[in-house]
Amino acid sequence: MKGEIYRVAGPVVTIMGIKPKMYDVVHVGNEGLMGEVIKIEGDKATVQVYEDTSGVKPGEPVVNTGMSLSVELGPGLLESIYDGIQRPLKVLQEQMGDFIQRGVTADGLDRERVWDFKAVASVGDVVEGGDVIGVVQETMNVEHKIMVPPTVSGTIKDVRSGDFKVDDTVCTLEDGTELSMVQKWPVRLPRPVTKKLMPTKPLITGQRILDGLFPVAKGGTAAIPGPFGSGKTVTQQQLAKWSDTDIVVYIGCGERGNEMADVLNEFPELQDPKTGRPLMERTVLIANTSNMPVAAREASVYTGITIAEYYRDMGYDVSLMADSTSRWAEAMREISSRLEEMPGEEGYPAYLSARLSEFYERAGCVHSLSGEEGSITVIGAVSPPGGDFSEPVTQNTLRIVKVFWALDAKLAQRRHFPSINWLTSYSLYTEGLSGWFGENVSPEWVSLRNNAMDMLQQESELQEIVQLVGSDALPENQQLILEICRMLREYFLQQNAFHPVDTYCSFDKQYKLLKSISTYGDKAMIALESGIPMSEILALESKDDLAKVKFEEDFDGVLNEVLAKMDKEFAKLGGN
Amino acid sequence: MTKEYKTITEIAGPLIFLEKTEPVGYGELVHINLPDGTTKRGQVLDSSADVVAVQVFEGTGGLNEESGVVFSGETIKLPVSKDMLGRILSGSGEPLDGGPSIIPEDRVDVNGASMNPYSRMPPEDFIQTGISTIDGTNTLVRGQKLPIFSGSGLPHNEIALQIARQAKVPGSDEDFAVVFAAMGITNEEAQYFMQDFEKTGALERAVVFLNLADDPAVERIVTPRMALTAAEYLAYEHDMHVLVILTDITNYCEALRQMGAAREEVPGRRGYPGYMYTDLASLYERAGVIKGLKGSVTQFSILTMPGDDITHPIPDLSGYITEGQIVVSRELHRKGIYPPINVLPSLSRLMNSGIGDGKTRDDHKAVSDQMYAGYAEGRDLRGLVAIVGKEALSERDQRILEFADLFEDRFVRQGRDENRTIEDTLSVSWEILSELPESLLTRIDNKYIDKYHPAHKSN
Numbered sequence A: 001m002k003g004e005i006y007r008v009a010g011p012v013v014t015i016m017g018i019k020p021k022m023y024d025v026v027h028v029g030n031e032g033l034m035g036e037v038i039k040i041e042g043d044k045a046t047v048q049v050y051e052d053t054s055g056v057k058p059g060e061p062v063v064n065t066g067m068s069l070s071v072e073l074g075p076g077l078l079e080s081i082y083d084g085i086q087r088p089l090k091v092l093q094e095q096m097g098d099f100i101q102r103g104v105t106a107d108g109l110d111r112e113r114v115w116d117f118k119a120v121a122s123v124g125d126v127v128e129g130g131d132v133i134g135v136v137q138e139t140m141n142v143e144h145k146i147m148v149p150p151t152v153s154g155t156i157k158d159v160r161s162g163d164f165k166v167d168d169t170v171c172t173l174e175d176g177t178e179l180s181m182v183q184k185w186p187v188r189l190p191r192p193v194t195k196k197l198m199p200t201k202p203l204i205t206g207q208r209i210l211d212g213l214f215p216v217a218k219g220g221t222a223a224i225p226g227p228f229g230s231g232k233t234v235t236q237q238q239l240a241k242w243s244d245t246d247i248v249v250y251i252g253c254g255e256r257g258n259e260m261a262d263v264l265n266e267f268p269e270l271q272d273p274k275t276g277r278p279l280m281e282r283t284v285l286i287a288n289t290s291n292m293p294v295a296a297r298e299a300s301v302y303t304g305i306t307i308a309e310y311y312r313d314m315g316y317d318v319s320l321m322a323d324s325t326s327r328w329a330e331a332m333r334e335i336s337s338r339l340e341e342m343p344g345e346e347g348y349p350a351y352l353s354a355r356l357s358e359f360y361e362r363a364g365c366v367h368s369l370s371g372e373e374g375s376i377t378v379i380g381a382v383s384p385p386g387g388d389f390s391e392p393v394t395q396n397t398l399r400i401v402k403v404f405w406a407l408d409a410k411l412a413q414r415r416h417f418p419s420i421n422w423l424t425s426y427s428l429y430t431e432g433l434s435g436w437f438g439e440n441v442s443p444e445w446v447s448l449r450n451n452a453m454d455m456l457q458q459e460s461e462l463q464e465i466v467q468l469v470g471s472d473a474l475p476e477n478q479q480l481i482l483e484i485c486r487m488l489r490e491y492f493l494q495q496n497a498f499h500p501v502d503t504y505c506s507f508d509k510q511y512k513l514l515k516s517i518s519t520y521g522d523k524a525m526i527a528l529e530s531g532i533p534m535s536e537i538l539a540l541e542s543k544d545d546l547a548k549v550k551f552e553e554d555f556d557g558v559l560n561e562v563l564a565k566m567d568k569e570f571a572k573l574g575g576n
Numbered sequence B: 001m002t003k004e005y006k007t008i009t010e011i012a013g014p015l016i017f018l019e020k021t022e023p024v025g026y027g028e029l030v031h032i033n034l035p036d037g038t039t040k041r042g043q044v045l046d047s048s049a050d051v052v053a054v055q056v057f058e059g060t061g062g063l064n065e066e067s068g069v070v071f072s073g074e075t076i077k078l079p080v081s082k083d084m085l086g087r088i089l090s091g092s093g094e095p096l097d098g099g100p101s102i103i104p105e106d107r108v109d110v111n112g113a114s115m116n117p118y119s120r121m122p123p124e125d126f127i128q129t130g131i132s133t134i135d136g137t138n139t140l141v142r143g144q145k146l147p148i149f150s151g152s153g154l155p156h157n158e159i160a161l162q163i164a165r166q167a168k169v170p171g172s173d174e175d176f177a178v179v180f181a182a183m184g185i186t187n188e189e190a191q192y193f194m195q196d197f198e199k200t201g202a203l204e205r206a207v208v209f210l211n212l213a214d215d216p217a218v219e220r221i222v223t224p225r226m227a228l229t230a231a232e233y234l235a236y237e238h239d240m241h242v243l244v245i246l247t248d249i250t251n252y253c254e255a256l257r258q259m260g261a262a263r264e265e266v267p268g269r270r271g272y273p274g275y276m277y278t279d280l281a282s283l284y285e286r287a288g289v290i291k292g293l294k295g296s297v298t299q300f301s302i303l304t305m306p307g308d309d310i311t312h313p314i315p316d317l318s319g320y321i322t323e324g325q326i327v328v329s330r331e332l333h334r335k336g337i338y339p340p341i342n343v344l345p346s347l348s349r350l351m352n353s354g355i356g357d358g359k360t361r362d363d364h365k366a367v368s369d370q371m372y373a374g375y376a377e378g379r380d381l382r383g384l385v386a387i388v389g390k391e392a393l394s395e396r397d398q399r400i401l402e403f404a405d406l407f408e409d410r411f412v413r414q415g416r417d418e419n420r421t422i423e424d425t426l427s428v429s430w431e432i433l434s435e436l437p438e439s440l441l442t443r444i445d446n447k448y449i450d451k452y453h454p455a456h457k458s459n
């Protein structure tokens, strides 16, 4: 069916002459720019267009594809970088050079690449949605399972191993249905699962303040709100680099081009701590930067989460980072205002909160249709205007997510990184994961952690007094608490993402560091009680030496030396 | 194409609406012929089969329903050529210097296209500006967008000019150029820039676009786009390293707000349009380096924060897009310190890729972190001293307090023509750090202390 353009106003185009369904993908104008129907009113429909509309005129043709916005799922997703509507940026560059021109379509998956398909199902098998019919080694460590699409079932008439391209038929069912290695799925529709499960394992990130104080569970949700320059992107990238997941989907949603270039540059060089393979081999990047069309930015988070669901369905642990969900919300706001919808709070559409919760609901641990256990952990950055957390996007997000990593401009200004505020952040998984920590880290871990949190809480109260009277006016045992908290902050909480050693800290190291600080604290308290002057306790060299242990390649060796020295120094002071 | 329409039905602020036209393209350039014989230019904002809305750059003064409207059939283009160097153009690209019009080598859409992130080369070439608070603690690299956040009456122009004069990549003498775009600044300020450019001979290597305070506000929307188009052309077609100075972003945003109000849009925070983030990004993101190409576009723009408030939407949205910011402080200015850059709220996000062994020096990062920590703590202590007196401070705290003073006096303060090399900057740093007890230098690896600390250094 053909229609024509009635009106063009930026990314929003009104069409007439055809009767599309809501969310149909249409091609508008002489150049066939891609767009999606977002409103239908009488004989007209409104389309958000994923490309620049300059020069497009009323009267130009419109073609309806009749399909919803979908992504292609199959081998070749890993190591790719896509725009918000799954066009591979590498292909766009080959076709139109260094600047993105419009009207170019490109398949999400390479049609020419040949994959070695190994059938695991046999002729005569009765299969249904989610069943694995074969596998492909997608990258060195990721085995890509070729699953029957969720809506298909039947008896296998023919299935064969061999070298195939993604859209070659690898399996035929009795009813004639042909299955290839690629399936399409509409991005706005969650992929079905058998059952949702409670998250029970932590996502190990190698970041001390996250793992130690505010852990997120695999299959959980977390938000990182913070003003500009406070460390959202660095934290998200650290998570993408070091988390112990199988697959990472990283969405640069309305942010900087150079940051994406950085990831592209760095990830092939860095090693996955679990497998030793280049990080890029487990990563899918979606880059719809701030200067790329807003409608495609709106779509980018859906494209990303659908890809994440697909790998989850294979039984993988997937983590998805969205930087920044605020830019996504702003894209919704911009489109909504062009539609002249009734604005809600701060001009955001009234459905903002519904969209946010639908998105985070797609996280979780599941029994997939294929019977595997998989998970998606979603970590969203939030960019509140003026750093004010009372704004709608932050508030609506906090109502949904279970972990809140509050970034703090004051900490960032004094270069305390990660500048996550330990007093206002929280994790609702701490309780549920404590069993895991007890078994896998140390039986002592939970109490060490709780002690540290208590001390830091006390510190903030003591600081208020210090502000009024100076620290010398405090009793000595309280001065000691302040010192231990300084050690907690500087030796444990601070972690330099750009230091080759400190960038990742195993649980073993985290435990030993925290334990050592606590050991110093206990010994110092005993010494103080037995009458040894504070100044002598503070002057111990081993205390200062502890500061730099986290940077050492030979962590255990150096730590043991420092601890031995500490024993000696305390023994010399007497009291212990 | 040349058909003239006399179907204006409404004139509202900078906008005109007209009916019964042939189909008109979104974003098309429009010429408007006034009854008195003058012409104005505008751009299509909304085009439907029934009504077309046009925003008029020079304002709608003198327009009436008799005026004729001609649609050009194309979006706004800038004629570009290498001969633009040394020229002074208006905010919409017409020569102002009495010289001939530019003979174009090409005509380029001023909106530019977005650079494919896949084509970007992560910026990493250290630019030495000769200013310690930038080179030492907020390092600028080629292809970065790093604005100055300032306030009215502060010496941001002096700083920008000092950078334009001194900026270079040590050890290279590649082709460079400056593109300067004035948006709504006063004639006097513009003169100040022009005189300096002329005095130092910089004008020969510069392209200047002037939209002054008394020029139409709407024109301000195109001025930076023209400038960036010229910059991209010089960088990517002529292999030049281009430094773009846009001043003042605040005036640009005011023009945006004015346009939004005229279009009766639902305003966002403090009356600025909801799409201001995206709009500003379409300017700031036009900086960078492309794989395989020699040139680069670096942006060093000036933004005056209304009421010195960094949470105001203009600096706030900018900070969310740019790769850091250099914050000029009224407090330091009052103390008589030039350049009054407060390093604490300042940041260069690309610093880490531009410094270190082989680029600046191996100890650079550690030294910078240590100075931040010391200065931040010292400033906090100043607040405390005001309440409890210096005597109530511990010995340790007193040393840190003194460090903060030294930092401002020796590291921040420098002459308007003082061009410090990165080695100069780092030695000043070590001199003041060595005034602190070594046990407080927790951010610096021992190997650097052994190598650079004046008390250890062997030679």
Ligand SMILES: Nc1ncnc2c1ncn2[C@@H]1O[C@H](COP(=O)(O)OP(=O)(O)OP(=O)(O)O)[C@@H](O)[C@H]1O
Residues within 6 Å of the ligand: A226, A227, A228, A229, A230, A231, A232, A233, A234, A235, A255, A383, A417, A418, A419, A495, A496, A497, A498, B319, B320, B321, B347, B348, B349, B350
């Ligand atoms: N863990 C860390 N270790 C060292 N430096 C850090 C760390 N986190 C943040 N930084 C520093 O802070 C700077 C800003 O961080 P980042 O770019 O992540 O901020 P952001 O919150 O994403 O800002 P925006 O909202 O503007 O994108 C970084 O360039 C880096 O210098």
Ligand SMILES: [Mg+2]
Residues within 6 Å of the ligand: A232, A233, A234, A255, A323
């Ligand atoms: Mg960021």
